Amino acid sequence: MAADAPLIINVAPTGMVPTMADNPAVPVAAEAIAADCARCRKAGGAIFHIHARNPDETPTYRSDVYREIISQVKEKCPDAIICVSTSGRTHKELAQRGEVLDLDGDVKPEMASLTLGSMNFPRQASVNEPAMIKGLADMMNERGILPELEVFEFGMIDYAKYLIERRVLREPFYFNLLLGSLGTVGATPFNLASMVASLPAGSTWAGAGIGRFQFTVNSLAVTMGGNVRTGLEDNLFMDAAKQRPATNPGLVERIARLAVAAERRIATPAEAREMIGLPPRS
Numbered sequence: 001m002a003a004d005a006p007l008i009i010n011v012a013p014t015g016m017v018p019t020m021a022d023n024p025a026v027p028v029a030a031e032a033i034a035a036d037c038a039r040c041r042k043a044g045g046a047i048f049h050i051h052a053r054n055p056d057e058t059p060t061y062r063s064d065v066y067r068e069i070i071s072q073v074k075e076k077c078p079d080a081i082i083c084v085s086t087s088g089r090t091h092k093e094l095a096q097r098g099e100v101l102d103l104d105g106d107v108k109p110e111m112a113s114l115t116l117g118s119m120n121f122p123r124q125a126s127v128n129e130p131a132m133i134k135g136l137a138d139m140m141n142e143r144g145i146l147p148e149l150e151v152f153e154f155g156m157i158d159y160a161k162y163l164i165e166r167r168v169l170r171e172p173f174y175f176n177l178l179l180g181s182l183g184t185v186g187a188t189p190f191n192l193a194s195m196v197a198s199l200p201a202g203s204t205w206a207g208a209g210i211g212r213f214q215f216t217v218n219s220l221a222v223t224m225g226g227n228v229r230t231g232l233e234d235n236l237f238m239d240a241a242k243q244r245p246a247t248n249p250g251l252v253e254r255i256a257r258l259a260v261a262a263e264r265r266i267a268t269p270a271e272a273r274e275m276i277g278l279p280p281r282s
Contacts, residue, residue, distance in 0.1 A: 087113065
């Protein structure tokens with residue numbers, strides 16, 4: 001991608017781990033997630049990476065909960081790209097992790113996360129067996145949902161190429177490169193540049209940093225001509241010293257200011273679809 005290409009901002013507002021006790025700005029209920037997405041859309045967000053929670057704030061895979069969230073987000077952000085999570089940190093069965101992929105009609109997601117391997121997070125493992133990865137990829141292919149390919153290690157890029165050779169993954173390719181989580185690849189300029197250089201030709205990529213590394217990796221991605229993922233899922237604070245709690249709109253606004261300084265225009269959802277290779281909205 002050219003260094004002056006429009007910048008796609010992918011927002012992960014909730015995640016699986018942060019609670020309102022960690023930061024009161026974490027949106028958990030459908031109404032709160034939709035309201036935050038609306039504010040982030042106004043600030044420049046184009047893609048919303050959605051996780052669903054139960055009323056007690058624990059993660060859920062249930063499609064009825066996702067249906068309500070997506071419906072409310074689309075009501076407030078009708079042009080936004082919706083990406084849902086198929087995370088395996090809590091739920092281990094294909095039927096559970098893939099239930100959200102069966103949503104159709106007005107609430108059908110355009111994208112869904114697909115983590116390309118297993119790894120440790122600070123407090124738990126995320127297990128993604130080869131059969132699970134293929135099963136989820138097959139479900140996405142059958143339903144016309146684009147995988148949001150999540151990469152935490154160099155080997156996951158090699159595995160993506162293996163799956164591409166076998167037509168399990170098919171163009172277009174959108175990669176989230178997530179650096180800085182304890183137990184996975186470190187958030188260094190060398191690592192990010194090396195990962196980008198290793199991607200399949202024609203890939204669209206976004207840089208994400210976990211915790212205090214969020215702004216560092218986002219900044220590198222902006223100046224390298226890539227795109228960014230930001231949001232409270234990855235980082236609860238505006239500063240590395242953890243003195244200033246963040247909000248989702250505040251994180252997006254910070255990236256928008258950086259984009260202005262780097263002379264990069266913020267991509268609209270329609271432009272993001274074209275850049276990624278998604279079908280235009282009917």
